[in-house]
Amino acid sequence: MSKSADKKPRKPAEKSAAKPAQATAPAPLNFATLCVQAGHNPGVGESRIPPIVQSTTYKYDDIDHVNRIMTLQEFGHKYSRTSNPTVAGFEARINQLEGGAGAVATASGQAATLLAIASIVRAGDHILAASQLYGGSFTLFNSTLKKFGVTADFFEPDAPARAIEKLFRPETRVLFGETLGNPGLAILDFDKLSALAGKHGVPFVVDNTLATPFLCQPFRHGANIIIHSATKYIDGHATSVGGVVIDGGNFDWTNGKFPDFTEPDPTYNGVIYAKKFPQSPFLFKARAQFLRDYGGCLNPMNAFLFNLGLETLHLRMPRHGENALALARFLTTRPQVAWVNYPGLDPNGKKRITRYFNHKNGSGILTFGIKGGVPAIRRFVKKLNVAALVVHIGDARTGVLHPASSTHAQLNGKAQRAAGITPDLVRVSVGIEDANDLIADFDQALAP
Ligand SMILES: *Cc1c(COP(=O)(O)O)cnc(C)c1O
Numbered sequence: 248m249s250k251s252a253d254k255k256p257r258k259p260a261e262k263s264a265a266k267p268a269q270a271t272a273p274a275p276l277n278f279a280t281l282c283v284q285a286g287h288n289p290g291v292g293e294s295r296i297p298p299i300v301q302s303t304t305y306k307y308d309d310i311d312h313v314n315r316i317m318t319l320q321e322f323g324h325k326y327s328r329t330s331n332p333t334v335a336g337f338e339a340r341i342n343q344l345e346g347g348a349g350a351v352a353t354a355s356g357q358a359a360t361l362l363a364i365a366s367i368v369r370a371g372d373h374i375l376a377a378s379q380l381y382g383g384s385f386t387l388f389n390s391t392l393k394k395f396g397v398t399a400d401f402f403e404p405d406a407p408a409r410a411i412e413k414l415f416r417p418e419t420r421v422l423f424g425e426t427l428g429n430p431g432l433a434i435l436d437f438d439k440l441s442a443l444a445g446k447h448g449v450p451f452v453v454d455n456t457l458a459t460p461f462l463c464q465p466f467r468h469g470a471n472i473i474i475h476s477a478t479k480y481i482d483g484h485a486t487s488v489g490g491v492v493i494d495g496g497n498f499d500w501t502n503g504k505f506p507d508f509t510e511p512d513p514t515y516n517g518v519i520y521a522k523k524f525p526q527s528p529f530l531f532k533a534r535a536q537f538l539r540d541y542g543g544c545l546n547p548m549n550a551f552l553f554n555l556g557l558e559t560l561h562l563r564m565p566r567h568g569e570n571a572l573a574l575a576r577f578l579t580t581r582p583q584v585a586w587v588n589y590p591g592l593d594p595n596g597k598k599r600i601t602r603y604f605n606h607k608n609g610s611g612i613l614t615f616g617i618k619g620g621v622p623a624i625r626r627f628v629k630k631l632n633v634a635a636l637v638v639h640i641g642d643a644r645t646g647v648l649h650p651a652s653s654t655h656a657q658l659n660g661k662a663q664r665a666a667g668i669t670p671d672l673v674r675v676s677v678g679i680e681d682a683n684d685l686i687a688d689f690d691q692a693l694a695p
Contacts, residue, residue, distance in 0.1 A: 278561060282340075282560050285339060286335075297336045299548055300332040303327045319516075328539070337491070338352050338491065340557055345460045346464055346467070347494055348530060351530060352477070352489065353490040353491060355476065356474070356489075357387065357476075360383075360387060364387075364392065366529060373398050373419045375411075376401050377424035377425065377435070378401040379425065381429045382650075382666070401665065405433060420450075421450060429457055430668070430674045432609070432612060434599035434604075437470070441468060444469070445469070448502045448503075449504070451469060452474065453465040453473050455473045456474075457480075457612055458604070458609075459475075462608075463605065464605065466497065468603055471494075471495045472495060473492070473495070479640055480567070481557060483643060487553065491545075515535060565606065567610055567678070568607075568608030571677040574689065581693055585617065586616045588615065590609035611641070612640060612675070612677070613677060615675070617693070618671070621649075624671070627692050628692075632691075644680070645676065645678035646678070648674045651672060
């Protein structure tokens, strides 16, 4: 349960309306306090740390009580595929950090993307997604979902609104983009895209993995649903795979395009999600249907580790950003470096940071081009001592990757370029070590 709001005096009327954790309003505490404490408010003699409830099962005395839970008349943990106290604590914390109406945690970031999309679309529907997309999201939309009859088109996120609008079809049901495109690092033009989504009556779904709510809170800029790979900065230490979907509670599912929200669900006694849960029908439908039928739930151990990670999010993110900026500036001075890309180094990126970010720097992710082709990249990677070659991002430790030969190797050259990948591109996930050690390491590794 999210009880951190209890720390402020509340009116008795609010207190008596006991709601599930997912339905609490954002607490009036500041971001850093929410990072450390949201989602867990122990009573006297109880664990101050959110405990790991390593249990699949929950005890009841009364069959009518279980019936009310099973038919969505009442909230309660019944089986850990659909909810668990440790997982609920993580959901409440990240939900408050994003300022949402509630969250559903998942087994991975990919499961989060699938949950978001599969809870909205039916066979025959269409997705519009920014072309600068995480590789796994691209193959999910462009290949796997096709087999379920859901098609997708991709747009250059900085194309004019008119050009993007031409791609909308009567069957379009989702507009999807990443706050910071991976690995192109373009900051999404939220104003343009949320206006387009609003005009066409479709939810604007944003993958906020690379920015995290510390840098950007997409609900403040018109997003309707946020997804995260919690595997990255939320964990922050490269220990656990997981994801989460947050409902902004700010989309009108009754606009005629989403019958699954406005018609009775026969698998839950005819419940109509938009009527029964008017504050966040998406959230309740996602939990009740997706987790029940597809599974893909988060386990309590990883939820515990994500809670631990979130407790330092507000300390780690500024350091990731400062280190990345210092390394980016150093790289621009090296003759072996063809180009450097970090949000805020160019005027357009700076403008977007001012408009949409809560802080002046980007995350720890930067990209740069090495002169001399693949042999030079191979030599550079081999010589690194402090940084390591890894496929992961968002770790406290610095890692590098050559996407063209790894994460994006399945795409052809044209699709790679559309995703912002060039053959000379090296992606760096800058950690929270001492920036001088990182600079010295890159310096010696680049030296001929
Ligand atoms: C890693 C990542 C994902 C997928 O998350 P997993 O936890 O690896 O399944 C989705 N989106 C972005 C931006 C990512 O970086």
